[in-house]
Amino acid sequence: MASRDDIKFLSNPKIGNQRKKYCRFKKYGIKYIDYKDPDFLLQFINAQGKILPRRITGNSLKYQRKMASSIKRARHLAMLPYVTDLLK
């Protein structure tokens, strides 16, 4: 019989499957979020420079809070913009 590998789908069957979100800080054991590293913090802000919510980043509350305060420090030191357009 034909196994699942032999079946050809017209569209990618993985489309629509929700990937489980996770907290990357917990997963990789990152305990400290550096405010002097804007390239890293750039992952957690959108094109307008706004901090992404937890429901999108998937961070745990503890690290979302730490991340948010790191971003705010970076903004104060002009490493990240407060408001902008087309950041990414």
Add this chain to the structure above:
Amino acid sequence: MRNYEVTFIVDPVLSGDEIKATAQTYVDQLTSHGATIVHKDEMGLRQLAYPINKRTSGVYYCIEVQVSNGEFVEKIELAMRRDDRVIRFLCYRLDKFGVKYNEDKRAGKIGKTKSKSEGDSSAPKGVTKTLGKPKPTPVKKEAIKTQAKMSESKAAVAATVTEEEE
């Protein structure tokens, strides 16, 4: 002992010697307040993300110190506020993880490995709709009623969110 990080931006209009002298004055001030300098990091001339006092770039310095108490912070902040040559500053107390992070960074452990592990794991985008609600775990019989109310309100919130996004 407490570890602090004093980060500040020096006006780039000054000559190279003046910039160094400015940084040195703060290093001297810190030591005079009884702090031992752990590390002095010159991050160099960087573009500012937004203009400050009509300057678009600045020279960044970051000094990590170890002190017995935090009394020096007020004095050093006052000195920086009065100083025209410093356009921004931030004093920040490091926790034990921050101290370790800085040590690792100086040892060159962080950087390559970090970007590798985190470059791949960019946040999944476009998964804003229909978020899996955390399953209410029955803790107490009394709490179930309130939880039911909570989950109802959560569902209502989720519904409004999805409506907004559509």
